[in-house]
Amino acid sequence: MLWCIAPGAQAAERELRWKALDVDSHLDAHGVLDVIERHTIVFTGDWNGGERVFNVRARQKLEFIGVQRIDAKTGSLQALQETVVPNNVDEFTWTDRRTLRWRSRLPSDPPFANTQLTYVLHYKLSGILLKEDAQYRIDHDFAFPNRPGPIERFTLNLDLDPVWQPLSTYQNRYSAGPLEPGESFVVNIPLRYSGSVAPTAIDTRRPREIVVAVTALLGIFALLVLVFLMRERSLGRLAPVDPIGIDSAWIENNILTYPAEVIGAAWDGRIGTSEVVALIARMTAEGKLESKVEGPNSMRLNLKVDRDKLNGHERALVDGLFFGHRTETSTKEVRQHYKSRGFDPASVIKPQLDNHVKRILPPGDARVRHRASLVLYVAGIVLFAWSSYYEPVLGGGAVAVVMISLFLVAILQIPGWLFRSRIDWGLKAAAILLIPASVVSLGTAIFLWWYAGAGEVDLPWTTIGALTVLALAISNASINGMKSRQSSAAIAFRKRLATGRSFFLKELEKPQPNLRDAWHPWLLAFGLGKQIDVWSIRHASTTTSASTGDHSTSGSSQSSSSMPTGWSGGGGLSGGAGASGTWAAAAAGMAAGVAAASSSSSSSGSSSSSSGGSSGGGGGGGW
Numbered sequence: 001m002l003w004c005i006a007p008g009a010q011a012a013e014r015e016l017r018w019k020a021l022d023v024d025s026h027l028d029a030h031g032v033l034d035v036i037e038r039h040t041i042v043f044t045g046d047w048n049g050g051e052r053v054f055n056v057r058a059r060q061k062l063e064f065i066g067v068q069r070i071d072a073k074t075g076s077l078q079a080l081q082e083t084v085v086p087n088n089v090d091e092f093t094w095t096d097r098r099t100l101r102w103r104s105r106l107p108s109d110p111p112f113a114n115t116q117l118t119y120v121l122h123y124k125l126s127g128i129l130l131k132e133d134a135q136y137r138i139d140h141d142f143a144f145p146n147r148p149g150p151i152e153r154f155t156l157n158l159d160l161d162p163v164w165q166p167l168s169t170y171q172n173r174y175s176a177g178p179l180e181p182g183e184s185f186v187v188n189i190p191l192r193y194s195g196s197v198a199p200t201a202i203d204t205r206r207p208r209e210i211v212v213a214v215t216a217l218l219g220i221f222a223l224l225v226l227v228f229l230m231r232e233r234s235l236g237r238l239a240p241v242d243p244i245g246i247d248s249a250w251i252e253n254n255i256l257t258y259p260a261e262v263i264g265a266a267w268d269g270r271i272g273t274s275e276v277v278a279l280i281a282r283m284t285a286e287g288k289l290e291s292k293v294e295g296p297n298s299m300r301l302n303l304k305v306d307r308d309k310l311n312g313h314e315r316a317l318v319d320g321l322f323f324g325h326r327t328e329t330s331t332k333e334v335r336q337h338y339k340s341r342g343f344d345p346a347s348v349i350k351p352q353l354d355n356h357v358k359r360i361l362p363p364g365d366a367r368v369r370h371r372a373s374l375v376l377y378v379a380g381i382v383l384f385a386w387s388s389y390y391e392p393v394l395g396g397g398a399v400a401v402v403m404i405s406l407f408l409v410a411i412l413q414i415p416g417w418l419f420r421s422r423i424d425w426g427l428k429a430a431a432i433l434l435i436p437a438s439v440v441s442l443g444t445a446i447f448l449w450w451y452a453g454a455g456e457v458d459l460p461w462t463t464i465g466a467l468t469v470l471a472l473a474i475s476n477a478s479i480n481g482m483k484s485r486q487s488s489a490a491i492a493f494r495k496r497l498a499t500g501r502s503f504f505l506k507e508l509e510k511p512q513p514n515l516r517d518a519w520h521p522w523l524l525a526f527g528l529g530k531q532i533d534v535w536s537i538r539h540a541s542t543t544t545s546a547s548t549g550d551h552s553t554s555g556s557s558q559s560s561s562s563m564p565t566g567w568s569g570g571g572g573l574s575g576g577a578g579a580s581g582t583w584a585a586a587a588a589g590m591a592a593g594v595a596a597a598s599s600s601s602s603s604s605g606s607s608s609s610s611s612g613g614s615s616g617g618g619g620g621g622g623w
Contacts, residue, residue: 014045016622017149019116023142026159031129031199033140037121038070039620043112047622049086049104050119053146055618056098059202059458060127067092067102070118077120101623128615129191129201135167136191136201139614143185146619151179158187163195186614209461210453213468214445221441221475225434228479232430235366235488239495241424243503248514255500255522258360261313261349264525266357267497268421275353276345276591277584278525279317285521288314293582297589300330312356313349320348321590331590342596361494364487368480373409376473380405383466394463405470409477412436416481423491424498430482437478444471501526508532511539516566529584536569 022038041050056062068077069090080102083091092102104117130137142156156174160166167190176185193199206214232238255263260278265271280301283289288310290302303326307318322329323337334343384398415433419425444467452459459467484491504523507513508531515523523532 013111014047015149016044016047017042018147018151020153020155021143021151022155024157024159025142027138027161027164029161029163029195029199030126030197031136031201032124032126033128033138034124035122035142038118039121040116040118041622043104043115043117043622046111047105048107049102049623050117051102051619051621051623052100052121053144053619054098054100054123055141055144055616056125057127057615060125060615062098063124063126064100065122065124067100067122068120070120072116072118080119098618125616126200127202129199131201131205132190136164136193136199137188138191139186139188141184141186141614141617143179143183144616144618144620145182145184146617147181148621150181151177153177154179154185156185156187160191163193165192165194166190167192184614184617186616188614206449206453209464210448213464214449214453217441217445217448217468217471220472221438224472224476224479228434228483229427229430231366232484235484235486236491236495237423237484238427238430240426241495241498241502243499243506246499246503248516251500251503251519254496256519259356260521260525261353262356262360263497263500263522264527265353266361267423267494267501267526269423269494270421271350271353272346273588273591274525274527274529276317276349277529277587278521279313279349280587280590281521281524281584283314285518291583291587293586294330294332295586296582297585297592298331299583299586299590301328301590303327313352316348316352317345320345331586334590335594338594340597342594344593345591346593362487362489362492364489366484366486366488368483368485370477370480373473373477373480376469376476377405377409380466380470380473383462383469387460387462387466390462391460394460398463398466401467401470405474408440408474412440412474412478413481415478416483419482420484423494424502433482434479437475440478441471441475444468501528504528505531508535513567517568518566524584524587529588532569532584 018040019042020038020040022040024036024038026034028034037052039050039052054062067080069080070077078090080090080092083093086093086101086103089103089106092100095101100121102119105112128138128140130139142158143151143154154176158172158174160170170189174185174187179185229238258266260282261275264275264278280289280291284291288303288305290304292300294300301321303318303322307315307322310318320343321334323334337343381402384394384402388395388398415436419430419433422429448464448467451457452464486494500522504515504519504526505528507515508523508528513535520532523529
């Protein structure tokens with residue numbers, strides 16, 4: 001309670017501030033900045049000692065010379081000793097490559113009480129100069145913004161070697177204060193160099209290996225996209241699907257000549273619930289089955305023909321649904337029978353239905369080669385291994401990048417799977433599905449150009465090459481996944497099927513669609529069950545009695561010519577769906593099958609989680 005109600009008292013128990021920070025620095029002829037920092041720190045509380053965090057950028061080098069304490073009484077300098085663990089006063093250590101800590105108080109000593117201590121840090125920093133064509137620039141933070149307390153008084157003496165001539169206002173001595181936590185003191189001076197030996201500096205121009213890598217990455221990716229679009233256009237894959245001019249005769253000649261479930265499997269290259277529902281609807285309309293809706297997602301079926309007279313996927317489905325040679329079955333009985341081992345009607349009919357689809361599709365394949373992606377991926381691994389061998393510090397990051405790239409290769413096959421299955425998608429959809437591959441290539445190029453190229457991170461050329469070829473491998477694999485595997489004739493056939501589907505979809509938007517109940521299984525095969533339900537809810541009450549008079553649950557398919565308008569929502573010819581469309585939902589429940597019982601009844605376990613571009617800076621304080 002005291003801790004909660006007295007935050008001010010708690011803060012007062014542990015406080016740190018700089019009474020003064022005095023910096024003496026010299027930029028020598030080689031571009032190395034020699035710095036002496038004099039920290040006059042006032043401690044209050046149970047601090048162990050002081051801390052200085054150096055902000056060493058990529059391609060910069062810190063040479064630490066030493067740290068000393070100034071005796072408050074005599075003014076003499078006491079050198080601190082480096083050790084692994086600073087257990088004694090006047091010892092220091094590096095907790096990491098950038099963080100220096102020194103001990104000023106033993107744990108057994110009383111806490112500091114407004115105690116003033118002075119320490120002198122001496123170090124050299126190279127690589128702070130920026131080279132801009134023939135000129136140079138010092139852009140350096142001589143304070144450190146990441147600190148817990150203010151700097152009451154700051155002074156800086158900046159001395160330049162005679163080979164450096166300032167090109168703007170320059171003064172040898174600067175002062176400021178107070179500087180609150182988060183505030184810096186940046187000196188930015190353009191310089192001209194008159195020496196004979198090139199100084200140590202960071203060239204602001206992008207290194208040659210970065211330019212080559214980014215140019216190759218973007219150029220090759222653009223070429224891959226261009227080749228993909230040209231290939232798909234030549235195969236007719238990008239041709240638009242336009243239902244204008246489609247009529248009943250076209251539907252009969254191009255769609256109704258094949259079984260509904262075959263059309264459904266051929267148009268999108270998949271066999272699933274829609275194909276099973278279409279098969280049940282067709283067999284019901286042909287009088288082979290009799291159906292009755294028993295409730296939401298529940299149906300009862302009666303077999304009206306001798307199963308021995310059925311062939312192919314029809315027989316496979318009947319044997320699966322009417323198990324044990326029965327002639328009557330229901331959704332509830334199927335689920336009960338297969339609850340232990342599972343049952344998937346789509347998998348049952350898939351082998352035979354696949355063969356049927358292959359017989360109606362024009363022959364021929366469009367080969368897709370994956371060798372380039374494999375070679376690029378292996379090359380990336382080899383380059384990363386080379387980098388890790390010469391610079392072991394990169395090993396962990398290299399392994400992480402390789403694993404992430406393998407995951408991306410797998411996950412970026414999803415756009416290709418979607419594009420190949422939706423034959424009605426054209427150039428616009430292709431451009432959208434190319435975005436993931438574009439993000440990989442462009443994101444890698446941006447990282448290389450703005451971070452590695454600007455010196456934010458220092459990467460050897462082998463790592464730059466590895467990132468480049470891995471990005472290309474991922475992008476190429478994703479683009480390959482979108483490439484058509486079928487001949488132009490097969491694509492044209494599937495385009496015609498997609499045109500029929502587009503016609504059905506557009507007609508379902510009308511109050512009086514140019515559709516017929518006899519076509520209901522084919523609409524279901526195209527996955528339009530939900531659209532039929534929506535139409536039924538909105539418009540079924542407006543249909544004529546002639547189009548809704550037949551609600552028989554069995555009988556043969558009627559010819560389309562006998563039904564002038566003939567659309568009631570498809571109910572009469574597919575087993576009594578009626579205007580509500582509940583038949584399709586019940587058939588979908590039957591087609592969904594039964595999931596196999598899990599090997600374990602439960603699972604457990606959970607987790608939850610909830611200074612600009614200048615050099616120099618960093619942080620400091622206590623620990």
